[in-house]
Amino acid sequence: MRGIxxxxxxxxxxxxxxxxxxxxxxxxxxxxxxxxxxxxxxxxQQLPGTEPELFAPGIISTGMFTRDIAMTPDGREIYxxxxxxxxxITQILFTRWIGGTxxxxxxxxxxxxxxxxxxEPFVTPDGRRLLFxxxxxxxAGGVPEGDQEIWVVDRSGEGWSEPYNxxxxxxxxxxxxxxxxxxxxxxxxxxxxxxxxxxFRSRMVDGKLxxxxxxxxxxNSTGIQYNxxxxxxxxxxxxxxxxxxxCLGGDDYYVCFKDSGDSWTEPINLGxxxxxxxxxxxxxxxxxxxxxxxxxxxxxxxxxxQGNGKLTRDMMLKMHNxxxxxxxxxxxxxxxxxxxxKP
Numbered sequence: 001m002r003g004i005x006x007x008x009x010x011x012x013x014x015x016x017x018x019x020x021x022x023x024x025x026x027x028x029x030x031x032x033x034x035x036x037x038x039x040x041x042x043x044x045q046q047l048p049g050t051e052p053e054l055f056a057p058g059i060i061s062t063g064m065f066t067r068d069i070a071m072t073p074d075g076r077e078i079y080x081x082x083x084x085x086x087x088x089i090t091q092i093l094f095t096r097w098i099g100g101t102x103x104x105x106x107x108x109x110x111x112x113x114x115x116x117x118x119x120e121p122f123v124t125p126d127g128r129r130l131l132f133x134x135x136x137x138x139x140a141g142g143v144p145e146g147d148q149e150i151w152v153v154d155r156s157g158e159g160w161s162e163p164y165n166x167x168x169x170x171x172x173x174x175x176x177x178x179x180x181x182x183x184x185x186x187x188x189x190x191x192x193x194x195x196x197x198x199x200f201r202s203r204m205v206d207g208k209l210x211x212x213x214x215x216x217x218x219x220n221s222t223g224i225q226y227n228x229x230x231x232x233x234x235x236x237x238x239x240x241x242x243x244x245x246x247c248l249g250g251d252d253y254y255v256c257f258k259d260s261g262d263s264w265t266e267p268i269n270l271g272x273x274x275x276x277x278x279x280x281x282x283x284x285x286x287x288x289x290x291x292x293x294x295x296x297x298x299x300x301x302x303x304x305x306q307g308n309g310k311l312t313r314d315m316m317l318k319m320h321n322x323x324x325x326x327x328x329x330x331x332x333x334x335x336x337x338x339x340x341x342k343p
Contacts, residue, residue, distance in 0.1 A: 038102040061329035079121040131179040148175035196223040218264040240282035
């Protein structure tokens with residue numbers, strides 16, 4: 001996670017301890033009391049078109065800082081990251097489709113310790129592993145508290161194993177984060193080098209991950225590239241970058257296409273429908289069925305009555321407490337436009 005390089009240690013209010021409860025199996029079928037009954041794929045939401053729409057407002061995208069999204073191959077489990085404060089409490093939540101309805105989101109079984117940051121979940125295309133960023137320590141591997149590294153849980157029945165550190169050669173004393181995995185097990189991820197960050201790739205060779213290689217200058221075109229989603233067939237890479245002349249804001253989403261000879265195109269800006277001048281655009285994802293592009297954005301919605309050009313305190317509170325009020329949320333749209341950007 002770019003920019004968060006320090007250990008996170010703080011006192012956690014006792015009144016919020018219920019948030020850290022574990023989960024070792026399915027919740028009771030159906031929705032919890034007071035939670036809406038949601039049926040159908042994608043939480044029963046109306047499918048978007050070619051323009052971005054907030055994903056599951058009030059359920060996934062709330063007034064809280066929300067980013068990152070990942071799904072199991074069958075689409076029946078959805079994982080996402082929620083943040084309180086400026087990354088002071090950062091945890092992975094999930095919802096599951098059981099018995100025809102979706103469960104109320106809760107903290108994932110492998111997350112929930114308020115002393116450490118957990119974020120950026122990714123489910124492998126075969127559904128057997130989930131990778132994520134964590135700042136938790138690993139005494140066995142000598143990982144200090146606060147170091148950003150990639151961790152893993154393995155599928156075990158309907159749940160997950162205990163988390164374990166992915167280890168070398170991917171994890172180092174630099175910060176590694178935002179994993180994304182192809183059909184053949186190749187891992188793409190970001191590694192910080194001083195104040196800069198670059199996208200790396202580690203291929204699976206004879207059942208083991210090889211020494212990571214920094215992607216070429218066509219991808220790493222500035223000192224700041226990060227948070228890359230690789231398509232399962234490795235044909236394109238979507239990532240965030242800053243410092244390019246065609247950037248619309250502080251950070252924009254770009255795509256590079258790869259040919260069969262492992263050559264990459266120059267970065268192509270995803271355009272003004274996706275990128276804004278508001279920034280905070282650094283968490284891309286394409287659904288396992290390839291139909292929808294999901295992305296984090298801090299854009300302010302246009303549904304608020306501006307009162308003839310003058311805001312009131314009540315308007316600001318309403319904007320703050322609802323989705324699209326300026327804090328990042330998760331948006332989605334048809335993914336077909338991505339292929340249309342290919343030169």
